Amino acid sequence: MNTNAFRLLLLTVVLYLAALTIGLRLLYYISYVLSAVLACSWIWARLNLSALDIHRDSRRQQTQVGEVFEETFQVRNRSLVPKLWVEVRDHSTLPGHQAAAVISVKGNHAKRWRVRTLTRRRGLYQLGPLTAISGDPFGLFRSWRTVPEMGELLVYPATVDLAAFGLPTGDLPGGTTVRGRSMSITPNASGLRSYVPGDPTNRIHWGATARHNQLMVKEFELDPTSNIWIILDLDRQVHLSAPRTPGDTPRAVGDTRMLHVRGAAGPGAGAVLDAPLRPLYLEPETEEYGVTIAASLAAHFLQQGREVGLVTTAHRPLIIPADRGGRQLMKILRTLAVVRAEDSLPLAQLLLGQSTLFGRGDSLIVVTPATNESWVAALHEVQARGSRATAILIEPHTFGSTRSALLAVGALAAINVPSYLVKRDDSLELVLSREMVYGRLR
Numbered sequence: 001m002n003t004n005a006f007r008l009l010l011l012t013v014v015l016y017l018a019a020l021t022i023g024l025r026l027l028y029y030i031s032y033v034l035s036a037v038l039a040c041s042w043i044w045a046r047l048n049l050s051a052l053d054i055h056r057d058s059r060r061q062q063t064q065v066g067e068v069f070e071e072t073f074q075v076r077n078r079s080l081v082p083k084l085w086v087e088v089r090d091h092s093t094l095p096g097h098q099a100a101a102v103i104s105v106k107g108n109h110a111k112r113w114r115v116r117t118l119t120r121r122r123g124l125y126q127l128g129p130l131t132a133i134s135g136d137p138f139g140l141f142r143s144w145r146t147v148p149e150m151g152e153l154l155v156y157p158a159t160v161d162l163a164a165f166g167l168p169t170g171d172l173p174g175g176t177t178v179r180g181r182s183m184s185i186t187p188n189a190s191g192l193r194s195y196v197p198g199d200p201t202n203r204i205h206w207g208a209t210a211r212h213n214q215l216m217v218k219e220f221e222l223d224p225t226s227n228i229w230i231i232l233d234l235d236r237q238v239h240l241s242a243p244r245t246p247g248d249t250p251r252a253v254g255d256t257r258m259l260h261v262r263g264a265a266g267p268g269a270g271a272v273l274d275a276p277l278r279p280l281y282l283e284p285e286t287e288e289y290g291v292t293i294a295a296s297l298a299a300h301f302l303q304q305g306r307e308v309g310l311v312t313t314a315h316r317p318l319i320i321p322a323d324r325g326g327r328q329l330m331k332i333l334r335t336l337a338v339v340r341a342e343d344s345l346p347l348a349q350l351l352l353g354q355s356t357l358f359g360r361g362d363s364l365i366v367v368t369p370a371t372n373e374s375w376v377a378a379l380h381e382v383q384a385r386g387s388r389a390t391a392i393l394i395e396p397h398t399f400g401s402t403r404s405a406l407l408a409v410g411a412l413a414a415i416n417v418p419s420y421l422v423k424r425d426d427s428l429e430l431v432l433s434r435e436m437v438y439g440r441l442r
Contacts, residue, residue, distance in 0.1 A: 005140035009038060041136035045143045048134040051079035052105075054088065054147045056128065061151065065158040065292075066256050066280050069094070069117045071127070075103060076110035087133040094125040094153060119155045120283065122291065122337045127151040156333045157288075158280050160254035160296040163433040166418065167228075167363050167390060192216045226361040227322040228301050231351065232294045232312040232336075233368035233375075234287070239341040240369075242284035242399040242424060252279035253292075254429040284424055286369040286394045287341045293367050293392055293428060298332045310335060311354050313343045319354065346370075348378035360386030369394040371403045376411040383417070391419040392432070398424040 012034040019027035053076040063069050077083055083105045090099035097117045105111050128150035135142040192208050195215030208216040255277035282288050294310070301308050302324060309322030310332050318339065320331050347370050358364060364387050366379060383389050391412050393405040405421060412419045422431050 002140065002142065004138075005038065005041070008034060008140065012038065037138065038140065041138050041140040044136040045134065045141035047081075048083055048086070048136070049132055049143055049145045052077060052083070052086065052132060052145075054130055054132055054149075056099075056130065056149060056151075058127065058151065058153070062154045062156065063119055064156045064256070065119055065122050065282075066278065067119055069097075069119050069153065069155075071097075071099065071115045071117075072112060073099060073101070073115065074110055074112045075105055075132075077105040077107060080107040082106045083134065084137060085134060089131040089133065091129055091131065092125065092127045094119070094127065094155075095121055120281070122155045122157045122288075124338050125153045125155065127153055154334070154337055157291045157295040157336045158256045158282070159299040159333075160256055160280060160292065160428045160432070161277055162296055162300045162429060165297065165300055165432055167388075191219045193219055226363060227307045227309060227359065228363045228365065229309045229311060229322065229358060230294050230297055230332075231347075231364060231366045232290055232310065232339075233347040233350070233366070233370055234290075234313045234339060234341045234343065235345055235347060235370065236341045237344055238347075238368065238370040238396070239285070239287045239290075240396060240399055240401055241286075244284070251281070251425040252427075253282050253289075253425065254280050254427050256280040284399060286396060286399055289394050289422060289424075289428075290367050290369065291336050291339070293394075293422065293432070295333055295336050296428065296432070297365060297367075299329060302326075302329045308332070309357070311350065311357065312336075312339055313345045313350065314339045315343055317345070317350060317354060319357065347375040351375060351378040351382055355382045355385065358382060358385070358387045362387045364389040366391045367394070368392075369396045369399075369405070371396060371405050371408050373408060373411045376408060376415065376417075379412075379417065380415045383415070389417050391417055393419055393421050395421055395423045 012031050015027050016031040019031060055074050056071055058071045075086060075088065085102060085104055087102045088100060094117060099115045101113055103111045130147040130149065131144055132147065133142060133144045192205055195217050199217045203217040205216050205218050282292060298308050305324060307322040307324045308328060310320040312318050318335065320335060347368050366389060379389055393408055395405045397404045409419050409421060420431055
């Protein structure tokens with residue numbers, strides 16, 4: 001009941017009491033009519049949401065920053081009585097997802113509409129529930145019903161298409177031999193075994209099959225290459241957002257490809273980046289720049305067949321062991337989709353605490369907006385054990401901070417660690433695709 005219904009009810013009571021007092025028959029008639037209007041309106045509002053089926057349908061449960069997420073909503077009226085107006089409200093947590101609508105539905109008909117939302121922020125979002133609201137033609141009463149149909153949407157970080165990325169020459173493929181079975185085909189065949197249902201046919205060794213009179217398949221060892229470790233600094237004390245001004249529109253920071261996710265099972269499971277390029281716009285936050293850079297580097301090196309691992313923080317040190325292939329890319333992107341700069345773990349402590357992960361000859365790529373030199377000393381200590389490092393510094397001064405990364409750049413140069421300096425609105429593709437000659441960037 002809204003204010004108008006309460007006033008009408010109060011008027012009806014007053015007219016009825018006046019009719020009892022004065023005895024005027026007209027007042028009785030008016031009070032009866034108003035009572036009938038109130039009763040019919042209440043019943044109408046209660047029944048207007050009956051026999052309604054409300055559904056939502058989305059083609060994908062995963063998408064990527066910069067893509068358009070599409071959902072289809074349908075309201076079907078199973079009764080013969082038309083629904084004059086039905087308001088559908090969506091309680092999804094996806095930013096900018098405007099799925100609310102006010103519709104009218106004829107009897108035994110359905111109404112459908114489509115909602116397209118540009119995803120600008122990574123994360124795991126809730127889709128639904130829905131609330132249907134309706135009422136009587138006079139607007140006296142409203143009724144509502146909750147449709148508990150819910151789902152989830154995982155928005156992966158964007159990946160910038162890198163033409164190249166410079167690593168120190170000592171960290172190119174050709175490290176120490178790694179003993180261990182590989183799920184993928186490598187140049188190092190280690191032996192034969194009997195065929196097991198589900199083995200790929202391209203692993204069958206036909207010569208051995210003819211000799212043993214049974215199907216034999218080849219086994220492979222890991223390719224002897226050095227690992228690449230991406231170390232993403234998510235210390236909340238060093239990240240910041242640039243102040244926004246009216247009319248401030250972000251510039252494109254590179255080109256990204258649409259992420260195609262294959263099935264969760266099977267030898268070809270994983271993620272593939274094979275769509276046409278499109279401009280990428282990022283929120284002016286150092287955290288989003290850092291995550292996008294880490295995701296882009298992982299995609300770049302995994303597509304080259306390298307083994308890539310990730311070290312970051314999520315209430316504790318979070319480690320994804322080095323591996324290769326589409327499944328590894330999926331693991332890294334899923335992790336980067338939900339991690340936030342919520343912990344106060346300094347980068348120096350993260351480097352020293354996880355230094356046992358980095359083998360001799362491994363490549364370390366540190367992504368951070370930190371300007372203090374303590375983490376540079378920690379990196380120098382880790383590098384002294386045989387690893388080689390590259391740093392990507394996000395310049396906080398361009399995001400509205402008084403701090404500058406130039407001192408950290410100088411400290412890195414003193415220990416022969418090449419560094420990239422990324423500023424707000426820089427083209428990540430151009431900045432990160434510079435080649436390296438004799439350990440220096442050009």
